[in-house]
Amino acid sequence: MTHHLRYIIVAAALLTTAQAGAADPKAGSPMPELQSLLPDAKLPVTAGKVVLIDFWASWCEPCRASFPALQRLHQKFAGRGLVIVGIGVDEDAADYRSFASKQRVGFALAHDAGQRAVAHFNPPTMPTSYLVDRQGRIRHVHKGFKTGTTEAEYTREIETLLAD
């Protein structure tokens, strides 16, 4: 009996180790604390706001295509309480800086230098964005970016969340 118990404990420990680091938040989960995942980033205040967290990379074409749409959303909804945080996950800081400097956007950009935040969120594809309500709960997860369709979905969902 003792031996069986020992097997179970060791198996549980190993499985826990295998899963460590990836919280993998989904719709309905509370938004992870961004500042602790991105200690060097200067992030905007998100408390009580509708937040759109977007994971992107300079080598990702759909990510590049999503920036004008995100900027339009920022211009349209920032005054009503939307905060967009674009988190670049490039391993090379120079790639991040080069890409970010070319994007004329008004929302916050942050570099996840050690890929700690993205490993925590564990997005299924690039880009992936998480739309968070005013109570800090993830309400929608967008996998990828389809020009036109995704922006319309964002608009509808953001308007609903801002009205809550």
Next chain:
Amino acid sequence: MKSLLFLACTSALALCSCSQHLVRVKPYERGHLAHPLMRPDRDPLLLTMTQHAYFSREASFGGGGVGGGGCGCN
């Protein structure tokens, strides 16, 4: 015997958990794979030469044009 079983179980579990980390490339880790240098068709001349070499080498099996050879399997 029980110690051996214990060792086998823990080793199997450890290797299973290792394989998850080592083999799978996460979507956000594909920067190098997405680099233009990784495209097989980045150089049209090289692509043409490679296809020609493949066609010549595999001509008895139909080269790159048809599936299967003369065995009637396909």
